[in-house]
Amino acid sequence: MHNKTFAFCALCSVVGGFAAAASAVTVNLATGNSGTANGATFNWVDAQSTGSGVIDPFVRIERANADQVQGFNTSARPLNFDELTSATFTHDLLLGNVPIVNGKYEFLLDINQTSANPLLSLDRIEIYTRSTAVTGINMTGLTDSSNLSGLGDLRWSLDSGTDGDSVVELDYSRNSGSGSGDMKMYVPVSFFQGDLGSRSVYLYSHFGVPNANNDGYEEWAIRLGSSIAAPLPSASLMGVTGLLGLGAMRRRIRR
Helix, strand or coil: CCCCEEECCCEECCCCCECCCCCCCEEECCCCCEEEECCEEEEECCCCCCCECCEEEEEEECCCCCCCEEEECCCCCCCCCCECCCCCCCCCCEHHHCEEECCEEEEEEECCCCCCCCEEEEEEEEEEEECCCCCCCHHHHCCCCCCCHHHCEEEEECCCCCCCCCEEEEEHHHCCCCCCCCEEEEEEHHHHCCCCCCCEEEEEEEECCCCCCCCCCEEEEEECCCCECCCCCCHHHHCCHHHHCECCCEEECCC
C-alpha cells in the first residue's frame, strides 16, 4: 500500500510495555461511512457545515502542484511545511477546547480535490500535547517530519498500535464541495492520560500516498458549541485501554 520506511519500537502503556506485529489497515471512507484504526474512529460526514461561527479551523495545508502535502497547527512563524500562514486558519489549539463526544476527542476534516480525480489518501496523523505552546525557537528543530518530538508528547498516531501503518481513503465528490466537511475523527481521551485542558495540542497530518493531492487546501477544525473537554478519568479506569498505547513508528516521507 505505501512506499515508506518503518522503524519499529515497542508499544508503551500505563500498565506495561509490549511489542506487537501489526498489519496495515485501510479505512475506506471513499465508499464506506465509518472505520477504525489504532483505536480511533473515522466517520464520513454528510454535509457538515464548515462556515464561520460553526467551526474553528486550526490548520490549513496547501502547496501548489504538490502530490503530497503536510503540516501541523501552530501560532509560531515562520511555518515549516505546507501550512497556510493566516492566523485565522493556522494557530495553536488548547486541548480543553476540543469537543468530547462519547469519551472521544472530535476533530473535523474538510478536503479539496478535483472532480475528475476526487480520491485523496490521508496517510499519516500524529497528535502531540505540550504544557506550553510551541514558539519560534522551538520550531527550528521541526523541519524533519520523520522526527516531530519537538511538538511535545506523542499521544496518538495513525500508524502506531495494533493496526500498524494505516491510511484513510477519502472521496471529495461525496459532498458538495469546499465548506461542506468530509470526515470526523474521534480519538479516545484515554490516549491523553494525565493531560489537562490547558495543554496545547498539535495535530500533524500528511496527505497524498497513494492517492495524490491535486487541488486546494485540506483543513482541520473543531466544532463550536459542542461539548467541551471535561476532566479525564483516573489512571486506574484507563489502564486497560492504555494497552493500545503508542509506538514511535516513524516513516520517511517521499518528497
